[in-house]
Amino acid sequence: MNIDNIKKEFPIFDEKIQNNDLVYLDSANSSQKPKVVIDRINEFYTKEFSNVGRSIHYLAVAATNLYENTRSSVQKYINAKDKNEIVFTKGATEALNLVANTLGQKYLNEGDEILLTELEHHSNYVPWHYLRKSKNIKINFAEINEDGEIPIENIEKKITPKTKVIAINHLSNVTGAILPIKEITELAHAKDIIVVVDGCQGAPHLKLDVQDLGCDFYAISCHKMYGPTGLGILYGKKKWLEELPPYQGGGGMIKEVKKDRITYGDLPNKYEAGTMATAQVIAFDKSIKFLESIGIDNIIKHEKELIEYGQEILKKNNSVKLIGNPKNKGGVISFTIEGVHPHDIATILDEDGVAIRAGHHCCQILHDKLEIPASARASVGVYNTKSDFDQLNESINKCKKIFDLK
Amino acid sequence: MNLKELYQEIILEHGKNPRNLRKTENFNKDAKGNNPLCGDNVHVYLKLNNQRKVEDISFEGSGCAISMASASIMTDLIKGKSDNEAKEIIDDFLGMIKENPELKSSILEEDDKTKLMCLSGVKQYPMRVKCATLSWHTLISAMEDDGKQVSTED
Numbered sequence: 001m002n003i004d005n006i007k008k009e010f011p012i013f014d015e016k017i018q019n020n021d022l023v024y025l026d027s028a029n030s031s032q033k034p035k036v037v038i039d040r041i042n043e044f045y046t047k048e049f050s051n052v053g054r055s056i057h058y059l060a061v062a063a064t065n066l067y068e069n070t071r072s073s074v075q076k077y078i079n080a081k082d083k084n085e086i087v088f089t090k091g092a093t094e095a096l097n098l099v100a101n102t103l104g105q106k107y108l109n110e111g112d113e114i115l116l117t118e119l120e121h122h123s124n125y126v127p128w129h130y131l132r133k134s135k136n137i138k139i140n141f142a143e144i145n146e147d148g149e150i151p152i153e154n155i156e157k158k159i160t161p162k163t164k165v166i167a168i169n170h171l172s173n174v175t176g177a178i179l180p181i182k183e184i185t186e187l188a189h190a191k192d193i194i195v196v197v198d199g200c201q202g203a204p205h206l207k208l209d210v211q212d213l214g215c216d217f218y219a220i221s222c223h224k225m226y227g228p229t230g231l232g233i234l235y236g237k238k239k240w241l242e243e244l245p246p247y248q249g250g251g252g253m254i255k256e257v258k259k260d261r262i263t264y265g266d267l268p269n270k271y272e273a274g275t276m277a278t279a280q281v282i283a284f285d286k287s288i289k290f291l292e293s294i295g296i297d298n299i300i301k302h303e304k305e306l307i308e309y310g311q312e313i314l315k316k317n318n319s320v321k322l323i324g325n326p327k328n329k330g331g332v333i334s335f336t337i338e339g340v341h342p343h344d345i346a347t348i349l350d351e352d353g354v355a356i357r358a359g360h361h362c363c364q365i366l367h368d369k370l371e372i373p374a375s376a377r378a379s380v381g382v383y384n385t386k387s388d389f390d391q392l393n394e395s396i397n398k399c400k401k402i403f404d405l406k
Numbered sequence: 407m408n409l410k411e412l413y414q415e416i417i418l419e420h421g422k423n424p425r426n427l428r429k430t431e432n433f434n435k436d437a438k439g440n441n442p443l444c445g446d447n448v449h450v451y452l453k454l455n456n457q458r459k460v461e462d463i464s465f466e467g468s469g470c471a472i473s474m475a476s477a478s479i480m481t482d483l484i485k486g487k488s489d490n491e492a493k494e495i496i497d498d499f500l501g502m503i504k505e506n507p508e509l510k511s512s513i514l515e516e517d518d519k520t521k522l523m524c525l526s527g528v529k530q531y532p533m534r535v536k537c538a539t540l541s542w543h544t545l546i547s548a549m550e551d552d553g554k555q556v557s558t559e560d
């Protein structure tokens with residue numbers, strides 16, 4: 001599929017949003033959905049619906065096969081060694097909670113340390129904070145440098161003999177910095193430290209090979225990957241998923257239930273308690289196929305060009321201050337305008353159909369460090385074009401005019 | 407939707423040069439409020455004298471033009487009022503933002519009403535209503551001085 005006219009695969013761009021063409025620059029928050037994915041959900045409910053894994057009637061077997069088929073597609077897409085290393089969750093948030101919770105139950109002890117970075121999303125901090133409360137575990141933060149990156153030295157500096165887990169972002173949803181996961185993992189594994197990666201922004205925009213990265217866990221958010229909401233993926237190395245205890249209890253995850261004892265099912269059922277987001281899982285297969293049909297190399301090239309163009313144009317706009325300047329950067333540009341609060345920017349841009357995000361983007365630690373209460377963020381997906389940044393810039397100029405800035 | 411109604415001259419001016427943006431010396435009541443959605447935060451300080459009159463009111467914090475202007479106009483209007491008058495004004499303002507087409511309180515001068523009505527533009531922007539009301543909710547909390555932190559997200 002040719003990326004230059006990929007926009008037409010997304011029905012939302014045929015809509016007028018408050019009488020405007022949509023300029024969607026909020027894909028880091030959630031991506032729009034291609035028609036194939038939307039249609040697949042409809043089709044499944046219309047013609048093929050059944051719950052999976054329980055009944056033996058025709059529809060149930062067919063749905064189960066489809067569900068498992070997505071698992072295999074994900075396995076291939078991220079190059080996991082084993083299909084059972086793919087666990088479906090309700091989102092990346094649940095995936096990270098699962099890891100923190102189960103490591104907390106079985107692996108971590110009082111006084112152990114967890115190393116995060118100042119770039120982490122609240123989803124990769126709050127679940128670990130629970131362990132600070134319940135198990136007296138200490139949390140350390142690797143610092144950003146002035147470009148908004150986390151160089152490996154800054155990780156190394158914060159590792160102590162008590163560090164048991166390093167939990168890090170693959171690609172920052174604020175500065176766009178891409179972290180050197182492979183190198184960090186090599187460093188960590190040499191010291192027997194587990195590496196957990198928040199891959200929310202990495203998975204839709206970078207080439208993924210979890211075996212090459214070497215990390216122990218990798219969390220994915222499907223709704224940012226041109227897929228349905230209510231779905232996430234946890235990749236975990238088999239040895240960990242086998243060794244760690246279950247997260248939630250319920251139907252589907254058990255082997256045998258007696259009044260005095262319960263044994264748990266094998267992978268991947270062990271971590272998929274209750275009725276899962278069946279339609280979403282089945283439709284997500286289309287998201288993967290969609291990404292594959294464009295080709296990740298083309299996506300990377302396209303988004304890199306967009307970001308370079310966007311940065312160039314915004315740098316020329318004298319009121320705009322870009323946040324961070326990472327050498328290795330993904331499709332995110334965060335900025336502030338001196339004298340205009342990000343919330344006001346977002347409202348004014350919205351009037352022109354330009355959808356951005358304003359706030360702290362669930363990264364309050366980072367904003368505190370930068371000593372700003374909030375920022376504005378433009379983030380890209382496969383459907384964006386350079387003209388979206390032209391419109392962004394034009395609307396920013398409108399903000400400046402309203403606020404009487406030069 | 408109308409940006410001009412949202413960003414009226416008075417709002418922009420108060421947003422840029424907020425009145426009473428400081429900390430009252432010898433304040434005897436205060437409260438903090440925040441809007442976790444956008445990171446706006448405000449700290450309202452009050453000095454109520456023995457006659458239960460607001461001798462001074464001030465605020466610290468940062469936020470968008472709407473929230474700064476709202477806090478600025480609010481502190482301007484509340485200064486010198488009794489606590490009961492203040493409560494009436496607060497109710498009137500929050501009622502107007504929520505549903506009433508205009509302000510009703512007889513305590514407010516026409517001029518004051520005009521200023522407050524400038525904030526009515528947010529009614530068309532549901533996501534921005536909280537920006538206009540945060541400082542007012544925080545003021546209620548300060549007057550009650552219940553030590554609770556006001557949050558626009560429960």
Ligand SMILES: Cc1ncc(COP(=O)(O)O)c(C=O)c1O
Nearest residue numbers: 091092093121123173198200221
């Ligand atoms: C870096 C990062 N981590 C975690 C999340 C949470 O993901 P989910 O919405 O799938 O729970 C997000 C998305 O908001 C994110 O950008």
